Amino acid sequence: MAANTYPDPRVSRFINQHTIPVQFNVKEDVGAPSRYHAQWTPAIIYQDVDGNEFRRSFGPLNPDQFLAEFSLANALRFYHSGQFDKSAGLFEQALEYTQIDPWRHAENLYWIGPARYEGSGSVDDLMAGFKKLQETYPNSDWTKKTTQLKVD
Amino acid sequence: MIEVVTWRSSLEEARIEAREQHKELLIDLFNPG
Numbered sequence: 346m347a348a349n350t351y352p353d354p355r356v357s358r359f360i361n362q363h364t365i366p367v368q369f370n371v372k373e374d375v376g377a378p379s380r381y382h383a384q385w386t387p388a389i390i391y392q393d394v395d396g397n398e399f400r401r402s403f404g405p406l407n408p409d410q411f412l413a414e415f416s417l418a419n420a421l422r423f424y425h426s427g428q429f430d431k432s433a434g435l436f437e438q439a440l441e442y443t444q445i446d447p448w449r450h451a452e453n454l455y456w457i458g459p460a461r462y463e464g465s466g467s468v469d470d471l472m473a474g475f476k477k478l479q480e481t482y483p484n485s486d487w488t489k490k491t492t493q494l495k496v497d
Numbered sequence: 498m499i500e501v502v503t504w505r506s507s508l509e510e511a512r513i514e515a516r517e518q519h520k521e522l523l524i525d526l527f528n529p530g
Contacts, residue, residue, distance in 0.1 A: 347527070357500040364523035365515040368504035371528050383526050390524040394516045415523075422521060 346387055346405055353408035363419055364391075391418040399425060412442040413449040417456075424460055433460035451485040454478035458491075 350356055360366050369377040371386055378384045383401070391400040400418035420435035436457045443453040458474025461467075475491040482488050504525070505511040515522050 346525075351502045354499055357502045360502050360523055361500050364521045365511045365518065366502055366504050366523045366525065367508055367511040368506065368525045368527065371526055377526050381524065381526060386526050386528040388526040390522075390526075392522045392524060394512050394522065399521075419521075 346411075350406060350408050350411050353411075356408050356411050359412060359415060363415075389414075391415065391422065393422065393426075409442070409445055410449075413439070413446045413453075416442045417449055417453055420453075420456065420460070424456065424463075429460050429464035433457065433464055436460050447482065447485075451478060451482040451487040454481060455487040455490065 351360075371377050378386075378388075381388065381390060383390065383403070385403045387403070387405055389402045389406070390398055392398050399422040400414070402414050406414055416435070416439035420432050420439050422432075423429075423435060424432035436453060439453050440450070443450040454474065455478050456474075458471045458478070461474055462471035464470075475494075478485070479488050479491060505514070508522075508524070511522055514520075
């Protein structure tokens with residue numbers, strides 16, 4: 346990732362725009378894997394300043410995968426903080442990066458429904474988001490979650 | 498201008514910086530091989 350992913354200007358722009366990046370070489374800082382409960386590298390962890398974790402990824406990511414993964418992480422950061430309208434917009438923006446990655450794109454489509462629903466209180470918003478996912482990825486595990494939902 | 502990623506090595510200093518700039522933390526554990 347040092348050779349190919351981090352030098353990509355889209356990746357470096359994303360990192361610099363949204364985060365302060367910290368790096369630990371596990372050969373030198375041998376306690377880092379235990380501190381972060383991350384025994385496999387590369388491990389990339391997205392946290393707020395209080396140490397609340399919103400996403401982690403194991404294994405190398407190419408630039409496109411990195412942008413997809415961490416645009417989702419950025420949206421989830423606001424969703425799980427209760428800032429639903431902001432997260433809904435970020436999930437929509439993340440589609441630009443996840444659309445080339447079926448695994449993350451399905452997850453991205455899934456979260457648009459809950460983000461809209463939590464913001465508006467309208468079940469129609471939830472179902473509209475889920476419908477798009479069901480139409481796009483009928484066999485995804487994320488789609489299966491939508492069919493298991495019971496709304497009162 | 499091409500942006501580069503400037504990795505910090507201190508979590509505590511990175512936290513202070515992140516708090517000041519209203520940003521999150523990206524923590525990368527890597528094995529140089």
